[in-house]
Amino acid sequence: MAERQSADVFWAKPKTVEQIIKLVKVANEFGLNIRPVGHKHSWSPLYADNGDIGLDLTLLVGSRFTLDKERMLASSLGSALLSEFINFTRENGVTIPSAPSVPDATLQGVIGTAAQGGFIKDGPTAIYVNAIDLVDGQGNVRHFNEDDDKDVIAACKVHLGMSGIIYNTTVKVVPDTTFKFTKFNVRVQDLMFNPENIKDLVMNNDGLYLLYNAFNGATDEEVNARDGDELHRPPDSWTPLNDLLQVWIYNQENGTTIHDIGEEFPETWTLNDNTEYEATSDYRTLSETIFFPAAFLDSVHLRRNTGWIGTESEDFSDSQRTIKNFFQVIEESLKKYGMTYESYYGLFKWITHQDDCVLCHTKVAGSFKTVIDYEWVLSTATGLLSDNAVPQWAKIYDSIPGIYNHIRNVYGSSFREFITIRNKKSLDPSNIFMNSMLKTLFQDFLEEEGAAKSEL
Numbered sequence: 198m199a200e201r202q203s204a205d206v207f208w209a210k211p212k213t214v215e216q217i218i219k220l221v222k223v224a225n226e227f228g229l230n231i232r233p234v235g236h237k238h239s240w241s242p243l244y245a246d247n248g249d250i251g252l253d254l255t256l257l258v259g260s261r262f263t264l265d266k267e268r269m270l271a272s273s274l275g276s277a278l279l280s281e282f283i284n285f286t287r288e289n290g291v292t293i294p295s296a297p298s299v300p301d302a303t304l305q306g307v308i309g310t311a312a313q314g315g316f317i318k319d320g321p322t323a324i325y326v327n328a329i330d331l332v333d334g335q336g337n338v339r340h341f342n343e344d345d346d347k348d349v350i351a352a353c354k355v356h357l358g359m360s361g362i363i364y365n366t367t368v369k370v371v372p373d374t375t376f377k378f379t380k381f382n383v384r385v386q387d388l389m390f391n392p393e394n395i396k397d398l399v400m401n402n403d404g405l406y407l408l409y410n411a412f413n414g415a416t417d418e419e420v421n422a423r424d425g426d427e428l429h430r431p432p433d434s435w436t437p438l439n440d441l442l443q444v445w446i447y448n449q450e451n452g453t454t455i456h457d458i459g460e461e462f463p464e465t466w467t468l469n470d471n472t473e474y475e476a477t478s479d480y481r482t483l484s485e486t487i488f489f490p491a492a493f494l495d496s497v498h499l500r501r502n503t504g505w506i507g508t509e510s511e512d513f514s515d516s517q518r519t520i521k522n523f524f525q526v527i528e529e530s531l532k533k534y535g536m537t538y539e540s541y542y543g544l545f546k547w548i549t550h551q552d553d554c555v556l557c558h559t560k561v562a563g564s565f566k567t568v569i570d571y572e573w574v575l576s577t578a579t580g581l582l583s584d585n586a587v588p589q590w591a592k593i594y595d596s597i598p599g600i601y602n603h604i605r606n607v608y609g610s611s612f613r614e615f616i617t618i619r620n621k622k623s624l625d626p627s628n629i630f631m632n633s634m635l636k637t638l639f640q641d642f643l644e645e646e647g648a649a650k651s652e653l
C-alpha cells in the first residue's frame with residue numbers, strides 16, 4: 198500500500214550563485230545533505246530527508262535564456278520553466294524536438310530524471326544536453342561541456358540531483374519546422390493486439406502517443422451495472438479490449454500542404470491491416486506538439502501512476518507480452534477492486550536508446566535499440582513481470598517490494614560508471630547531494646569506489 202510521505206526540511210531559495218556556494222559550504226560544515234529541486238513534479242522519493250536542506254532555485258536571478266544560433270545551442274537558467282524555455286526557443290525559430298508534457302517542470306528536472314516525450318527516434322530529453330554549469334559538493338563553480346568533458350556530460354545527463362546544484366543547462370536545438378498532427382480513435386483489440394499494426398505506426402511516424410482511458414468503450418448496460426455495484430466494479434461482460442484508444446501522431450510536413458497552421462481538417466488514417474479510421478489533422482510547429490493536453494484531462498489523478506520502460510524487439514513481440522499483461526492487470530484489478538476514481542488513465546510511447554547517457558532508462562533496450570514506455574495506475578505487476586522493465590525515475594515506485602534490488606540489477610555496471618565519473622571529477626566527495634533512497638540504490642557502488650560506510 199502506498200502511504201503519505203513527508204519530511205521536515207530546511208527550505209532554501211537562493212537568489213544568486215554566490216548564495217548557493219555559501220549554502221553548500223554551510224551544509225558541509227554542519228554535516229547536512231542538500232537535495233536540489235526543480236518544480237517538484239517528480240513523484241518518487243528524490244527529495245530531501247528529514248532535517249536536511251531542500252534547495253529550490255525558483256528565485257535564482259540571472260540571464261534566463263541564451264541562444265547560439267550558429268551552433269544551435271540554447272540554455273535555460275534553473276529558475277525558468279520548461280514552457281518558458283520552449284516559448285523562448287520558438288520565438289527564435291528553434292526548439293528541442295521532444296520533451297515530457299509538463300509545461301511547468303524545469304529543464305534541469307526533466308533532464309535529471311530522464312523524462313521523455315513521444316518523438317520515436319529520440320530518447321529522453323537528456324540526450325540533448327551539451328553543457329552544464331553547477332556548484333559542486335565543495336562549493337566550487339564548475340562548467341562542463343561535451344567537447345571537453347564527454348564523460349561528465351554522459352554521466353550528468355540523467356543526474357538525479359547527485360552531481361551538483363545545476364544552475365544553467367545548455368541543450369542542442371533543431372529548427373522549429375512544421376509538423377502534421379493527427380488524431381483518431383481505435384479499439385484496443387484492433388491496434389494493441391496486432392503487432393504489425395503497432396510496428397507500422399511506430400516505425401513510420403516521427404512521434405506517437407497512445408492514450409488509454411479505461412471503460413470508455415463500455416455499453417450503457419455495463420455502465421449501469423458498474424454504477425449500481427457498491428464497489429463500482431465493471432460487470433463480467435466488460436473487457437478493456439473494447440475500449441477506445443486515442444492515437445496521436447505527428448510527422449514532419451513534406452512541403453505539399455494546402456492547409457494553414459492551426460486549421461483542422463478531416464482525413465482517413467489507414468492501419469497496416471488496411472482498416473480505415475476517420476481522423477482529424479492540423480499543422481503545427483514542432484514545438485507545439487510537445488505539451489499535449491492529455492495529462493490535463495478532467496479527473497486524471499496522475500500521482501497514482503507508475504511509468505515503466507520495457508524492451509521492444511524487431512518483430513514487436515516484446516511489447517505484445519507487456520501489452521497483454523497490462524490489459525490483463527487492468528481487467529482483473531478493476532473487476533476485483535472496482536473503479537473508485539473517475540478516470541483510469543494509461544499511456545504508451547516508443548522511444549529509441551541513444552548512447553552516451555549513463556543513467557538513461559532506455560538502456561534496457563536490446564539490439565533493436567527501441568523501448569516501450571508505458572504508464573498506468575496499476576502497472577506494478579505489469580512492470581515487474583516484463584523482462585528488464587525499469588520504472589521511470591520520476592514516478593512512484595518505492596512501495597513495490599524488491600524494487601531497489603530490481604533496479605540495481607538492471608542498471609548494474611551503469612551505476613558503477615556513474616559513481617566512478619562523479620568521484621573522478623570530485624563532483625560530490627562527501628556525498629552531500631544524497632538522500633536515503635539514493636543511498637539505498639547506490640550504496641554498494643559508492644563503497645566499491647572508496648566511500649566509507651560512515652560517510653553514507
Ligand SMILES: Cc1cc2nc3c(=O)[nH]c(=O)nc-3n(C[C@H](O)[C@H](O)[C@H](O)COP(=O)(O)OP(=O)(O)OC[C@H]3O[C@@H](n4cnc5c(N)ncnc54)[C@H](O)[C@@H]3O)c2cc1C
Nearest residue numbers: 235236237238239297302303306307309312313357358363
Ligand atoms: C502532469 C504530469 C505529466 C508528466 N508527464 C511526463 C511525461 O510525459 N514523460 C515523462 O517522462 N515524465 C512525465 N512526468 C514526470 C515529469 O516529467 C518529471 O517529474 C519532471 O520532469 C521533473 O521536473 P521538475 O522540474 O519538477 O523536477 P523535480 O521533480 O523537482 O526534480 C527532479 C530531479 O531533478 C533534480 N533536480 C531538479 N533541479 C535540479 C537542479 N537545478 N540541479 C540539480 N538537480 C536538480 C532533483 O534533485 C530530482 O532528483 C509528468 C509529471 C506530471 C506532474
